[in-house]
Amino acid sequence: MLRRSVERMAARKSARQYWRSLAWQLAVVAAALLVMAWMAVNAVESLQRQHIASGFDFLNETAGFGILQTSVHYTEESSYGRVLLIGIINTIIVAVISIVLATVLGFLIGIGRLSMNWLVSKVCAAYVETLRNIPLLLQILFWYFGVLEALPYPRNSVRVGEGLFILNNRGLYLPLLQSESGAWLVWGALTIGVAAALALRSWAVRKQMATGVRPATTGMVFGILLGLPALALAATGIPFSLNWPHLDGLNFDGGLHIFPELAALAVALATYTAAYIAETVRAGLQSVSRGQREAAAALGLKPSLAVRLVLIPQAMRVIVPPLASEYLSITKNSSLAIAIGYPELVSVFAGTVLNQTGQAIEVITITMGVYLALSLLTSLLMNWYNSAQAMRGE
Amino acid sequence: MRVLALAALMFAFGMAVASAGTLEQVKARGYLGCGVNEGTPGFSTPDAKGNWTGLDVDYCRGIAAAIFNDKTKVRFTPTASQERFAALQAGQFEVLSRNTTWTMDRDVSLGLEFIGVDFYDGQGFMVPKKLGIKSALELNNAVVCTQTGTTTELNAADFFRTHKMKYKILVYQKEAEYLAAYDMGRCDADTTDKSGLYGDRLRLKNPEDHVVLPETISKEPLGPSVRQGDPRWADLCRWVLFALINAEELGITSKNADAMRNSPSPEIRRLLGKEGAFGRSLGLTDDWAYRIIKQVGNYGEIFERNFGMQTPLKIERGLNNLWTKGGLMYAPPIR
Structure with a gap:
């Protein structure tokens, strides 16, 4: 009886606390919104007073300038809005490439640093200590001018075949696969093939878990993976053509063109961030108790399998949250590209467009909004992955 | 911001300086005030001893020679691009001679008066010589x-776009990186205002391996300006510039100016003050133009001295040649 009433009192107290803290939070949010609204109104008023254009109408105006790397249609007659889109795409391109490279490199170095091999672990330690102690901008400039210095002029290009592989200081040119009508069927067949192969594999793993015997699926996997698209290709009559790079005027044109700016920036971002990821991976691996490693050894797993099957899955719970911050850093650090002329968001939008329209407040607000959205999206994906990785049934 | 600074300066110094009588004030004070660039090769650069040289500098020396018969009676004030107009408005100097592009906005809304063009600049292209290109029209896919x-x-x-050529443009934030990228061959061409291209060329590893192409793709007429409100002063400054150009057209140089005074040509006699009373109408002596040419030289001499083939810049006359030689330098006659 007594216990009951104590519990009820505690519940009432905590309810009161709940409402009070909610009121406080609402008040703080309201105050923050008021301050922001006041600033916005103030800015608009003072712009109007000085007859400076404001608003977002400029996004429909003609840009009039050229951009180095465009992966969607763009001409000088396109709008500032399209420039924004291209800036975002170019930021995402370099971020995704860098994230993949940095993750692979970071994991290798992080694991290598814990290696029993003295040389391997010292080399990995030296890598981490060097790369993370030099400012990123310097590393970007180092890679950029290093790449430019090493590559030949267009006239002395390194060439394989007529246009199979062309490398010079204007970049790397490769033939580009272009889809013709009917190509969607082939892509669809490939997608189904991959999905089926994955399903088959997971069925095989489950079977192995249950019975200890893994059914032989290799032949079937290859059959589905290659057979389906091959059938589609035959049915549609190979709906692809190759766009070969060719000499036009002073430079090569056509095909797939990878610019030195993109390469240097991606390499610099990846190698720099890999040093941080390596440390995160090392921390994660060291957080797994020694007993796990010993138990894996006692079961007869060789070290490489022990790392892959026992240590990494447990370490991932520690690794993933800080890994997300590293990915966010890569996206944000890509804005240093303006130094070497890679046309990402800050360079083309917060640079050239701002210069030309003079609408600094709008342009910077949009730019900040884009980075915020990209970061939140990355966080969302990583959180989802993290919850999928988290240990269940505890 | 700039408008505010200008307003504040004008308020502080008062508008009195802008009223009539600039010439009398300059005469009474004993020297001319001249606003110049802090340091741009060819236009105005101070040496270690504080002696200024350059086209913009020589123009001011010409005014001093006309007024005082002494080209050294000038006080040069280096001024940054953001503050140049405000400083002129505030009366820190009487002439702004600072490689300034004459645009409509500046002419009509900043309370100043452009008095002519002493350098026709414009955007151009520089390429490595080994590219073998002679014209910007050969820059397809550059x-x-x-x-x-x-x-x-x-x-x-x-x-x-106009010439239906393909191109790729690389935009760098800082000068150092863009020059380094050009020097390493990342680009076929470097583009900016032509006088800037010649300056860029001096900073490359091997300047003589690069050439500025003849085409000019934008208009950047540079010229001196004065405050609005004293038409007589503006006239004087305008005719000093015209005297320099007319002297070159008539073949009068600092070396032959004395001998030319005895020339039978009426045009030369009017310019050098042997006939007519043109100097007096300006509030000067009639030998005003003789003084300028004797002490500073004609426009061609000034150009060669500051930009010509004997200087590190090696800029060709091009648009800045006389109208009789395919350029744009043209002055109304003195009569």
């Missing part, structure tokens, strides 16, 4: 490097 600016990217885009 990679062009430049620095983020307000109009350089637009001018380049317009040029390639």
